Amino acid sequence: MKSIFPSKIIDFYKKETELNIIFFKLLGTAGIIISFAGAISSFFTGSDPANIFINIGAAIASAALIMFVDRTGHYLIGYLITSFTIFMGLFGMLFFESGGLYGSMPYFFSFGILFTLLMYKGKLLVFMEVLHVSFYVAIAHIAHVHPETVKTFDTPAGQFFDQVSGIVISSVGIGIIFMMYLKEYQKQQKIAQESSNAKSILLANISHEIRTPINMLLGMNEMIYREAENRQIIEYSQNVDTAGRQLLFMINQFLDLSRIDMGKEEIFEENFNITNLIESLRSYYKKEADNKHLDFVTDADKELPGFVIGDVRKLTQILMNLLSNAIKYTNEGIIVFGIQKLAEDAESVTIHFEVSDTGVGISKEDQKKIFESFERSAIVRQRGIEGTGLGLAISGNLAKLLGTEIKVKSKSGEGSLFWFDLKLKKGVDTGYDKATGETFIAPDARILAVDDNSMNLTVLKSLLRRTLVRVDTAQSALECYEMYEKGNYDLVLMDYMMPDIDGIAAMEELRRIDKRKGKNTPIIVLTADATPERKKLFNEKGFDDYLLKPIDVMLLETVLIRHLPKELVTIVEKTDQIDIPEETLGQFKKILEKYDISFDMAMKHLSGDIMQFVRIAEVFVERAEGSICELKELIRSKEYAKAAYIIHSVKGNSGNVGAQDLYYNARRLEKRAKDGDGKYVDAASELFFMEWERAKEGLTKFLEEFEKVGVSFKTAKAEEVLDENALMEKLLEAVRNGNQYPALKTIDEIEAIRGKMPEISAIREAVKDIDFDRAEKIIEELKR
Ligand code: ADP
Numbered sequence: 001m002k003s004i005f006p007s008k009i010i011d012f013y014k015k016e017t018e019l020n021i022i023f024f025k026l027l028g029t030a031g032i033i034i035s036f037a038g039a040i041s042s043f044f045t046g047s048d049p050a051n052i053f054i055n056i057g058a059a060i061a062s063a064a065l066i067m068f069v070d071r072t073g074h075y076l077i078g079y080l081i082t083s084f085t086i087f088m089g090l091f092g093m094l095f096f097e098s099g100g101l102y103g104s105m106p107y108f109f110s111f112g113i114l115f116t117l118l119m120y121k122g123k124l125l126v127f128m129e130v131l132h133v134s135f136y137v138a139i140a141h142i143a144h145v146h147p148e149t150v151k152t153f154d155t156p157a158g159q160f161f162d163q164v165s166g167i168v169i170s171s172v173g174i175g176i177i178f179m180m181y182l183k184e185y186q187k188q189q190k191i192a193q194e195s196s197n198a199k200s201i202l203l204a205n206i207s208h209e210i211r212t213p214i215n216m217l218l219g220m221n222e223m224i225y226r227e228a229e230n231r232q233i234i235e236y237s238q239n240v241d242t243a244g245r246q247l248l249f250m251i252n253q254f255l256d257l258s259r260i261d262m263g264k265e266e267i268f269e270e271n272f273n274i275t276n277l278i279e280s281l282r283s284y285y286k287k288e289a290d291n292k293h294l295d296f297v298t299d300a301d302k303e304l305p306g307f308v309i310g311d312v313r314k315l316t317q318i319l320m321n322l323l324s325n326a327i328k329y330t331n332e333g334i335i336v337f338g339i340q341k342l343a344e345d346a347e348s349v350t351i352h353f354e355v356s357d358t359g360v361g362i363s364k365e366d367q368k369k370i371f372e373s374f375e376r377s378a379i380v381r382q383r384g385i386e387g388t389g390l391g392l393a394i395s396g397n398l399a400k401l402l403g404t405e406i407k408v409k410s411k412s413g414e415g416s417l418f419w420f421d422l423k424l425k426k427g428v429d430t431g432y433d434k435a436t437g438e439t440f441i442a443p444d445a446r447i448l449a450v451d452d453n454s455m456n457l458t459v460l461k462s463l464l465r466r467t468l469v470r471v472d473t474a475q476s477a478l479e480c481y482e483m484y485e486k487g488n489y490d491l492v493l494m495d496y497m498m499p500d501i502d503g504i505a506a507m508e509e510l511r512r513i514d515k516r517k518g519k520n521t522p523i524i525v526l527t528a529d530a531t532p533e534r535k536k537l538f539n540e541k542g543f544d545d546y547l548l549k550p551i552d553v554m555l556l557e558t559v560l561i562r563h564l565p566k567e568l569v570t571i572v573e574k575t576d577q578i579d580i581p582e583e584t585l586g587q588f589k590k591i592l593e594k595y596d597i598s599f600d601m602a603m604k605h606l607s608g609d610i611m612q613f614v615r616i617a618e619v620f621v622e623r624a625e626g627s628i629c630e631l632k633e634l635i636r637s638k639e640y641a642k643a644a645y646i647i648h649s650v651k652g653n654s655g656n657v658g659a660q661d662l663y664y665n666a667r668r669l670e671k672r673a674k675d676g677d678g679k680y681v682d683a684a685s686e687l688f689f690m691e692w693e694r695a696k697e698g699l700t701k702f703l704e705e706f707e708k709v710g711v712s713f714k715t716a717k718a719e720e721v722l723d724e725n726a727l728m729e730k731l732l733e734a735v736r737n738g739n740q741y742p743a744l745k746t747i748d749e750i751e752a753i754r755g756k757m758p759e760i761s762a763i764r765e766a767v768k769d770i771d772f773d774r775a776e777k778i779i780e781e782l783k784r
Helices: 004-014 019-045 049-072 075-097 105-119 122-145 156-227 231-261 274-291 312-328 378-383 391-401 454-467 477-486 503-517 532-541 553-563 582-594 599-605 610-636 640-657 660-674 678-709 724-736 740-754 758-768 772-783
Strands: 270-273 295-300 307-310 334-344 348-357 407-411 415-426 439-441 446-450 470-474 491-495 523-527 545-548 570-572
Touching: 004 019, 019 049, 019 075, 019 105, 019 156, 049 075, 075 105, 075 122, 105 122, 105 156, 156 231, 156 454, 231 391, 270 274, 274 295, 274 312, 274 334, 274 582, 312 334, 312 348, 312 391, 312 415, 439 454, 439 553, 446 454, 446 477, 454 470, 454 553, 470 477, 477 491, 477 503, 491 503, 503 523, 503 532, 523 532, 545 553, 582 599, 582 678, 582 740, 599 610, 610 640, 610 678, 640 660, 640 678, 660 678, 678 740, 724 740, 724 758, 724 772, 740 758, 758 772
Parallel strands: 295 334, 446 470, 446 491, 491 523, 523 545
Antiparallel strands: 270 307, 307 415, 334 348, 348 415, 407 415, 439 570
16 A cells, blocks of 8 residues: 555656656645645634634635646646745745735745746737736735735744745745746657667668668669660660669768768868869760750859869759759759859968859748758749758758858749858869879779679779770689789778678788888779768778779779879870760761660760770771771681680770661671681671771761761860960861861850850850851851
């Protein structure tokens, strides 16, 4: 019995989750106790019997009230009854009974005020507060004007004790109530923090788990794409690739966000060339804008410093988010990417970045929300434009980490402007840059790639094909030790996650071998997980660098440029390869298609490097004549094994230039030639030679056209800066010769100097339409 009773009582209070109700019940209980105590003391001091009854009545009433509230849940009624009976009725009576303004009651009035503040909400709170204050002021006034209504104390000591008890009880009571509320608040905050952390950890784990299989799917799909013969399957595989990459992008966003939420994102500063960063963003997003028929202008300060020190990955991520949003949410008009130097001193420079568009805009209401996770503007949701609503949340947080804030100014239907100012330390000119993805060739360099997954090795090799680096592969740590002992490698790419012996242990063994040989070979770890802890671990263990899987070809090249011996590397400027207008590319495509050469596929193999395509096409055409003769001769003399060797190389080259039919033909023929199936080879080679001639003819036509439009490796490279008049002359010349590409490029340059002008836009349109006469006329008029 004993143990049940108190626990029941405790339960009576504890079962409540709302602090207000607990507080109310405790107050009622205090009322019961005080009233009983009053009744007992009245009984012993022999005062008025009515006092005893009043006290007992008050105790019963208090008990009844809290029981009623507990049973019915009508808390508000309980609060109101308490306010009127206790804090006004009882307190008013006691005020006149015990010394009025000079007794303890004025101190107790603060309980009435506090009770009102805690228990009511909204208008009722204001009303009750005003009512209480007015009531207390009114009775104070009555006591002041009509002192006879107040019962004074018999002795000064009585008055002193009454006042002291008022001071002590009210201050301690208010203190306790304040503490209770504070504790509760802290508890709630902790719960909120914990649940948010738990959410982040869960999100990070799930996202990470999903990423691995998706990477595998994408890799497998890449294989299907390369091997497939059926056009339909190739198309399906392209769709899988698009969807997979989108999914990967979203998952990476989740991961980013949860890492930021958990406070795991750290600043990682490096030296980089800001002008190159801007250029690479410009060239990428200009193309994206072109695809949507939007104008894209970069307004970059001429006074920008070259090299700066900062977290280039975070800065790039923010800018990419702002630029891709600007393009995504704009259907017509212009995107301006502005970069201005705001201030500079000996050590640092402050740069203003802005991205403006003429798109759908963001209402005032939505502007407040878009930097929160999963928040998207009403208009964007209505129109069903795809997106997660995470980009700006991530960018906003990254900006905070970089010590700045992204601001937005926008008007619905008119466009948006996003900007931020960033202070960066001045860097050192290293001659080459990390962030821009410069490309290179290094035919004399040798790399050892170690990964237990052969598919990854194949992908890695194909990614590096255009750099002409020689890549040897090993599928286990043990295999790599053996090769490393014998070979003389300039760099090692080492997978971290390998069964049996992991990347770290393998790297340590290679270092031992190096020590014996007196070498110091750069070893780069490949990892699917680049959390700051992991990065630190890799660094401490002695890796020279890391690369995130799935491997980004640009980053891969950047890292190789950084670590390969300088004398082996020839930097190829990226500007040689980019910026061919869509129209021109379309022309090329059409020519090649006629000969069943897929330009897209070739570009995919060559990571979009058109100059590399030109080089390979030249080699292909050059060698074809001789090789065809040689192969014919071999077949005639039935030397099939030797023939297979030539067919093998045709297979490789035709794959590289996207001559699909020739490629499949070669694949079959090579196999039969190897098997010595002379009958088949003799019969099938006819068709093979025909395909070969066709591919050669197609590539020859392409090269002629390429020459005509004037894109040449040499001319695109070094170009002196021209003034506006000279540029106009150059444009006129290009237009007269019907050279579309140089014309468009010159128009870009003119616009870069003069800004947008309707006349220039008209010339651009005419050139795009291949109406050179019209273009020439406009230029002539403009010159006058
Ligand atoms: P997402 O683009 O995936 O929805 P973001 O976090 O990048 O996510 O952007 C959040 C929202 O902010 C977008 O859904 C869109 O409503 C709005 N927004 C961002 N940039 C622009 C812009 N340039 N123009 C109009 N609305 C924008």
